[in-house]
Amino acid sequence: MLPDTTKVEPVSSLPPTPAPDLDPTEQLFQDLEAKIREYRPREDLTPVEKAYQLAASVHHSQVRDSGEPYLVHPLMVSHILADMRMDQVTITTGLLHDVVEDGGVKPEDLKRDFGEEVARCVDGVTKLTKLDFFSAEERQAESFRKMLLAMVEDIRVIIVKLADRLHNMRTLVYLNQERRERIARETIEIYAAIAHRLGMGKVRGELEDLAFRYLDPQAHEEISAAIESKRHSTEEYLAEIRQVVEEELRKESIPARVEGRIKRPYSVYQKMKRQKIGIEQVYDLMALRIITDSVKNCYAALGVIHNEWRPIPGRIKDFIAIPRPNLYQSLHTSVVGPHGQHFEVQICTEEMHRIAEEGIAAHWKYKEGKKGAEPDDQRIAWLRHLVEWQRDMQDPGEFMSTLKVDLYPEEVYTFTPRGKVIVLPRGASPIDFAYAIHSDVGNTCVGAKVNGRIVSLRYTLRNGDSVEIMRQPGHQPSKDWLALVKTARARNKIKHVINANERLKAIEIGEKYFDKEARRLGVALNRVGKSDLERVAQEYGYGKAEDLYAALGYGKYSARQVLQKVVPGQFKEEVAEPAKTVPAMPESGTVAAAPAAHQRAGDDDVIKVKGLDDLLVYRAKCCNPIRGEAIVGYVTRGKGVAVHAKMCPNVQSLMYDVERKIEGEWARSAEDAFPVRVVVHTDDRPGLLAQLTSVLSGENANIRSLEAKTELDHDGALVEMTVDVKDKKQLEKLVAAMRRISGVRDVERQYN
Numbered sequence: 001m002l003p004d005t006t007k008v009e010p011v012s013s014l015p016p017t018p019a020p021d022l023d024p025t026e027q028l029f030q031d032l033e034a035k036i037r038e039y040r041p042r043e044d045l046t047p048v049e050k051a052y053q054l055a056a057s058v059h060h061s062q063v064r065d066s067g068e069p070y071l072v073h074p075l076m077v078s079h080i081l082a083d084m085r086m087d088q089v090t091i092t093t094g095l096l097h098d099v100v101e102d103g104g105v106k107p108e109d110l111k112r113d114f115g116e117e118v119a120r121c122v123d124g125v126t127k128l129t130k131l132d133f134f135s136a137e138e139r140q141a142e143s144f145r146k147m148l149l150a151m152v153e154d155i156r157v158i159i160v161k162l163a164d165r166l167h168n169m170r171t172l173v174y175l176n177q178e179r180r181e182r183i184a185r186e187t188i189e190i191y192a193a194i195a196h197r198l199g200m201g202k203v204r205g206e207l208e209d210l211a212f213r214y215l216d217p218q219a220h221e222e223i224s225a226a227i228e229s230k231r232h233s234t235e236e237y238l239a240e241i242r243q244v245v246e247e248e249l250r251k252e253s254i255p256a257r258v259e260g261r262i263k264r265p266y267s268v269y270q271k272m273k274r275q276k277i278g279i280e281q282v283y284d285l286m287a288l289r290i291i292t293d294s295v296k297n298c299y300a301a302l303g304v305i306h307n308e309w310r311p312i313p314g315r316i317k318d319f320i321a322i323p324r325p326n327l328y329q330s331l332h333t334s335v336v337g338p339h340g341q342h343f344e345v346q347i348c349t350e351e352m353h354r355i356a357e358e359g360i361a362a363h364w365k366y367k368e369g370k371k372g373a374e375p376d377d378q379r380i381a382w383l384r385h386l387v388e389w390q391r392d393m394q395d396p397g398e399f400m401s402t403l404k405v406d407l408y409p410e411e412v413y414t415f416t417p418r419g420k421v422i423v424l425p426r427g428a429s430p431i432d433f434a435y436a437i438h439s440d441v442g443n444t445c446v447g448a449k450v451n452g453r454i455v456s457l458r459y460t461l462r463n464g465d466s467v468e469i470m471r472q473p474g475h476q477p478s479k480d481w482l483a484l485v486k487t488a489r490a491r492n493k494i495k496h497v498i499n500a501n502e503r504l505k506a507i508e509i510g511e512k513y514f515d516k517e518a519r520r521l522g523v524a525l526n527r528v529g530k531s532d533l534e535r536v537a538q539e540y541g542y543g544k545a546e547d548l549y550a551a552l553g554y555g556k557y558s559a560r561q562v563l564q565k566v567v568p569g570q571f572k573e574e575v576a577e578p579a580k581t582v583p584a585m586p587e588s589g590t591v592a593a594a595p596a597a598h599q600r601a602g603d604d605d606v607i608k609v610k611g612l613d614d615l616l617v618y619r620a621k622c623c624n625p626i627r628g629e630a631i632v633g634y635v636t637r638g639k640g641v642a643v644h645a646k647m648c649p650n651v652q653s654l655m656y657d658v659e660r661k662i663e664g665e666w667a668r669s670a671e672d673a674f675p676v677r678v679v680v681h682t683d684d685r686p687g688l689l690a691q692l693t694s695v696l697s698g699e700n701a702n703i704r705s706l707e708a709k710t711e712l713d714h715d716g717a718l719v720e721m722t723v724d725v726k727d728k729k730q731l732e733k734l735v736a737a738m739r740r741i742s743g744v745r746d747v748e749r750q751y752n
């Protein structure tokens with residue numbers, strides 16, 4: 001989170017040098033109490049004193065790697081917490097955070113002496129403390145789960161943990177190099193990121209800079225030296241512009257205090273890496289922060305700044321109107337200052353400033369007389385998300401990577417050319433953007449310019465992109481777009497247009513089909529009124545004639561069937577009607593392409609579909625149903641009705657579209673035979689094949705093809721054949737007869 005800067009005047013959280021006659025830890029504790037009294041004058045500090053005494057006795061003979069008494073560590077952690085103005089429970093937890101893990105104190109004792117809240121918080125931190133000595137990723141992830149659960153129970157656990165980590169990082173130099181690197185990496189990847197998401201800019205900044213020092217000592221050294229060499233001139237410069245700003249703000253009666261800030265080494269490093277530039281090219285090493293009393297005055301102050309110095313285009317950011325996901329708010333601008341130097345100005349209110357520095361800790365509302373504090377729902381919402389994600393995941397490694405990735409915002413903020421903000425989910429494309437503006441813009445979108453450059457519609461939008469949609473009147477969305485969009489809105493609008501277009505095509509085809517069939521049957525359509533058509537449409541359950549045409553186009557009914565209802569008795573039933581010449585709506589969109597499918601399937605007219613005896617039907621190729629088998633019809637797009645065996649594995653997946661399902665049954669009279677593929681598993685012995693064929697001929701079944709092969713891994717044989725059978729009954733008889741042959745292990749019907 002911004003600010004990526006630290007105040008020029010360093011504010012030390014360290015207490016003054018201890019008086020020579022006092023034990024250093026005793027002095028630290030007295031300073032701690034004084035610090036708490038400053039912001040919580042009426043607080044009863046008895047538990048804090050008791051905690052200090054317990055920590056002192058538990059850690060009394062322990063020494064840190066630095067050689068200091070161990071007790072210094074919990075005291076310093078508590079100082080960090082007091083600097084954040086945390087409540088008594090948090091500070092007590094800070095003092096006690098290592099007494100269970102390192103001092104063997106029992107959780108029950110803590111509960112008895114300090115109450116349930118403190119005991120629970122210490123327990124939470126204790127679990128996390130094991131993280132500092134992880135070796136396998138699995139163990140770390142496991143602990144993270146506990147951490148997250150603990151955090152959601154009580155967010156103060158993570159605040160204590162961050163303070164603990166901060167002090168450990170400050171004293172990391174005393175550890176060996178391997179441990180230093182490992183802890184530094186974990187700090188930057190996990191703890192700094194968590195501090196960031198909790199909006200704790202100050203903690204995050206310090207954690208990052210400390211970790212950076214150990215992860216890339218050389219780069220850290222170079223950047224720090226460069227910043228240091230410029231420090232004197234930078235500070236002079238800041239003092240100069242600060243004076244100007246203060247004066248101008250006074251003239252406009254804007255109450256404000258002005259802070260000069262210098263960019264942090266890690267933030268400079270990231271900028272150099274991101275923009276592939278050297279330190280000498282980082283111009284905005286410094287920033288000014290103006291802290292005023294109201295939002296109105298923030299904007300007024302921005303006006304004052306822009307009136308004084310020329311703003312750099314594209315660098316004005318309004319995080320007041322659009323807060324960062326971690327609730328950071330501020331106005332940012334970069335200007336060309338005196339002597340052509342660039343610098344950044346951040347403008348915010350006192351409240352925003354505190355949130356920028358302390359994040360969730362700033363929100364810590366202490367209510368006297370009430371236990372604990374109320375969690376800030378918005379801020380811990382992301383923690384709940386993390387917990388939900390980790391429940392779905394089995395692999396701890398996967399969890400770790402998700403934790404790292406998903407610490408980044410889920411949303412992307414983009415702008416229209418006029419500066420309107422469009423918030424989209426991460427991964428959104430220009431098409432999402434176009435539909436977010438208006439469905440007409442989406443439908444006619446043919447391209448996009450992002451930040452002035454033409455991009456593909458597959459482009460993934462990024463934060464801060466300014467997007468201009470290129471349109472072409474009359475353009476229509478394509479099905480391919482469905483794969484490119486992330487928003488439900490865009491998806492629905494695209495589907496809507498596609499469906500509407502398909503329907504238009506179906507109406508057109510249905511109408512042609514109807515006219516052609518009428519001509520063929522000699523029905524004079526000029527005598528058919530619109531009302532006749534509408535009457536029939538209603539019989540079929542449709543509102544308009546158009547709907548009936550569409551149904552014809554989709555192949556739900558035949559034109560002849562409809563004509564019979566429109567002009568009853570005008571033409572005779574033909575006994576052997578030739579294959580329907582005008583098909584339903586072909587998928588390719590050309591009318592000529594379709595009839596083949598139907599004509600090819602010569603046995604189609606042996607199937608009747610219940611209630612609708614004149615449909616364009618054919619046997620589905622996947623299962624080739626035979627007479628006697630339970631069948632079900634499926635209205636295809638443009639090819640009529642496909643008839644599947646109810647057993648067909650495809651049926652289940654097809655029938656999700658219940659509206660396209662049609663009950664079917666077999667015609668009674670037809671005598672045709674159906675080809676069926678059968679596989680016979682047998683022992684590998686001579687004469688068996690001859691026996692099989694004789695059984696088949698004995699049942700009057702014609703064998704179309706037959707192939708036998710040895711099954712290598714089962715010391716048996718496999719016979720594959722295609723046999724003509726009349727119906728299911730005959731097939732069952734055949735299968736039973738084959739199974740009776742000795743040496744036949746199994747007979748299977750193949751559905752494809």
Ligand code: MN
Binds near residue numbers: 073098164
């Ligand atoms: Mn500790």
